[in-house]
Amino acid sequence: MTGFVNKEIHTFNNQVREAEIRIAAFVAEHNLPYAITDHLTKLIVKTCPDSKIAESLKCSRPRVQAIVDNVIGEESFKALCEDLRNNKFSLIIDESTDRSTTKHLCLVVRYVKNYQVRDSFLGLIPLVTADAATLYNNIIDFFKVYNIPYEQNLIGFASDGANVMMGSNNSVMTLLTNELKELFVMKCICHSFHLCASYACSKIPRFVENTIRDIYNYFSSSPKRVGMYREFQIFCELKIHKILHPCQTRWLSVHAAVSRVLEQYQALKLFFIDASLNDEVLAATNILQKINDPVTLLFLQFLDFVLPIFNKLNKEMQSEHAKIHVLYDQVCTCLKTLFECFLKRDYVKNTVLEKIEYKNPHMFLNLDDMYFGANAMGTLLKDKNLTSEQTHLFKTRCLQFFIEACDQIIARFPIKNNPIQHFSAFCPENVKKGERPSIVDVVAMFPKLHDSPNYQELDTEWRLLRNTKDISKFSDNIEEFWMSVSTLKCGDNSAMFPKLSAFVFNILVLPHSSANVERVFSSINLMKTCQRNRLCTRSIIGLLHTKQYIDKNNCYNFPIGTELHLKMSQKGWYTIQTNE
Template sequence: MANSAKKPRILQRFNRQWMEEPGFSTWLQPSKKGDTFAFCKYCLSDLSIGCGGKNDIFRHKNTAKHVKSVPSSSGTQTSLEKFVQKDCTKRADILLTSFVAEHNLSMNIMEHLPQLIHKVCPDSEIAKNIACGRTKTTKILTSVIGATDRENILKHIRNNKFSLLVDESTDRGCTKHLCLVVRYYKDYKVTDAFLCLVPIQDGTAEALYQHIVKFFTDNCIPYKDNMVGFAADGASTMMGQYNSLASRFLADIPNLFVMKCICHTFHLCASYACAKLAREPEGLVRDVYNYFNNSPKRSAILKEFQEFLNLKPHKILHPCQTRWLSLRPAVVRLLEQYDALRLYFTEHSFTDRLLTSDNILHMLKNPYNKMYLEFLEYALEIFNNLNRLMQSQRPEIHKLHENMRTTFRTLLDNYIQSPYLMSTDLQAIEFDNPRRFLPIDQIYLGTKVATSIVAAANLESEDIKAFRLRCLDFYIEGARQIRNRYNFNNKLIEDLEFLDPDVIKSRKIQSLLNVTLHFPNLIAAQDIQKLDTEWRHLRNNLALHPEEANEDMERYWRKIISETKPSDDTALYPTLSRLVSALLCLPHSSAAVERIFSSINLIKTKQRNRLETKTIEGLLHTKQFLDNKPCYDIDIDHDLLSKMNKDIYKYS
């Protein structure tokens, strides 16, 4: 008779009920190596239980190694206690470092803070072991927390699509930096992440290009395959047609999406338009601010006039030259305090006997200056509305084209005949043709201006006409600047409106073929039909979930991308999800880079003007790693603790 087949051996698996037994509860836990292993917290080792199961655990319990590692009631420390204490000390060092980074504190504070903790907590072994001075704090910022955040970003953009946002600026220490920010889609949300600061001396397009390419090459980032978008301001070095940073990237990546920052663009449009008005109103805003700035005595006296007129005691705002469209808030504040200012300067023009007071009073008494300010309050809001939208950190590329059309049409509607405006393509409108204008007395200048004209009966008709013509020049120049800087026939940006849930609900887009033609590097030719099939299925599936169309765009696509088939748990729209997750990375402005420069201004102050670029990078990455959490709530995992070793002091 043939021998019977040998029965396969059945391996024992870990039973979680063992952890509740009295002899095992304090040290036994599951192992990360698999179900046929257990882990001893005292010995810090994995036990094989595949053969004997619970008997193997009993045998380990009686070994000399385990008995020696068991915590005793005596004063001697076991290896586990020493390990835990060392681990807690590392955590304390990381928490203190994150505290310094979040609150923009000087590194010198760490020369005293650990000593203070020793005095405050004399009975704590962890507190006694904290030895985190200035040097160690800097190394933790650069080589532990900052390095971890940077590695996480680099790891993601090596394997996924991203957009690059760049800008250059000079800090307080006169060091010129090129700032790199990447926008990518991760965990169903769009993230703008600070990448690095590159110190530069040569600001030419070729030099900037070489710096960026070297960074990508050194960090093994396949930018030619993964980079889908590029955004910067409108400087010729960045966006010139032939010899710029954008033209060099387009030579490497022919289908790259290039976006000139809309916020910078509208700042320039508004600046050029304001130049067509009289210079005196803007000078009035600046002179009034300069008069009260750094003078508590004058501000206190003005407050008395404000209280007398029942006005809120607000300060006069400064119209900054470099801050986008900051003129309108300063104008609104000046109009709010206009009566109090007239009373103040009427009195102080005699007591101060200063030429400045006399000039400001003269400008305040001029009714046309107030009318110009009222006009600016209305007209600049047209630019501000779009500017606020484009500074958003959320993806807004799908709204850009329609909002640009609405803003341009709103501006033209103030002085262009309505039938012609509504029947003509925006790119073809003759915005500077007088035959298309409304009569001069019908041009819309805002309700406050209209009220002032009616109330001021002593104004000359010729002066009013000249005022209206100046405002008309503002409209014409604003329209000219917008048309020169934005192409309303840009089909690429127009086609991206398919991302809007309301557009999906309207069913007006039947195919995504045009989108794939703009981005052939995202969807292969053989997958275009799959994409369209999934798109048409989504349009019809929306009827089952009508409430989703009213949701936020990013939240809506999170549901679509994460949705799976009930049958096999695979993605319901795999091709469409791949396309959308890449398109959500496309930038609509470079405002994220400006936020980094604002953070640098808080970090590199007058008292801390000698910080190295690497330290600034570490501080920025640490702030980013905190992810808007308080410093005491930082996520400290094993990967972060493993970097806390002597290697952080190695020179690099």
């Protein structure tokens, strides 16, 4: 009888602990202040007066903070470190300064677990200085403290293109590659393409960008003007949309701002006619002059056509899924699309991409035959008020845009002899075609992605795979396809393609951008608000690992394993750090 009672008490205690853990997870998931739990527990008791679990809850602010930091967050971190000890991984880093002027180095890792490529927040290191040696030493010390064998398991590195990160002389990249000779390095393609578009846009007359900013600034701090403008939107039967700000540090914002101005162009014109007549504000008159200038409309329509070429690739490469296998083809497609706007099509079609002389005027189309976007071409045909000088200015500046854009892309992403072009061989559709007889060249270029110096075993598996009929039924999603390949068995029930599937998953672990780190900083900004600006680094780390632990399951559904119950039953977990 005593054993039965003890079992009941143990079950009840576990139910109380689970409730406390879920409340702590709820607070972390929704970026709520810890102080709210002092009142939340009283509310739960009041609304559930008959619940013994509610009466037994202990969810004070310090206790919930300790659960987040020392129970859920710590177990999440321990599990991640264990995964990194047993799997190859890539490291993606960036540094940023938060609201309280605390500079942090953020570490994100990409690795494979259960045949899925996942990005996981690893750590946040406070910094005083952010020179290359300091960043490098902090990274190496972090791996050593937590016993992560980076010399064997670190296969890829990515960050933005800042000199301290990716400079050719003294940077984190050079220090890492000096120690890890075969490390795969990728400068974030999203940052790179943003810069390509920015440099190309410098060839467009400055007044175009100034006009967009002036329109935004005219409305940004005046509710009265916004209210008046709404009447013009209704009159023109347009959606009630705000004018957007073209922020230079945001990858996709410029095109969104251009597109919004074009959408509202007629209403804006009518509004500024009225404003210039009635308000006698010089800014309104200047904006009206620019809006009435047909060249402004032409350049906006051109940007509305050309910027999505960059943004489409940018959006795809911000994906949390593996994209390294399609990156080379996507960049080449983007480059060809730009080439065909101003170069002779036969020349582009019949010339190897890296040998195209895109600066050679002999290969240019006539100015009148170049492509500047359908809407801009329509305006050129319809608007009889355009002078030949205006038309020539528009076309020559757009040509300069194309050349500068191609220049920047090729400088930042070499087309010739780029090793990642071979990764497309592992796309499901290409594997199913069976056109590639050997992968020795790819294996030789990336020796760190496989454990054996014997290429023959890998190549034999590859040659067998291309003749296996079962793969025709597999998914075209690359992770699902290679998961199915890894489950194929021989007659003796041993794995049929163990080395090949492991090699390909290591390729998928290689990074293509640093967007995942940017997402972490965005998450931190939601936590460390103006009201919570004293939130310390330790608590931020606990919150981030807690969010990661509950992951796709919300706080109501995530599984609470025995390790969390055991952790809460141990002495010493209920400690907190200096916090808000």
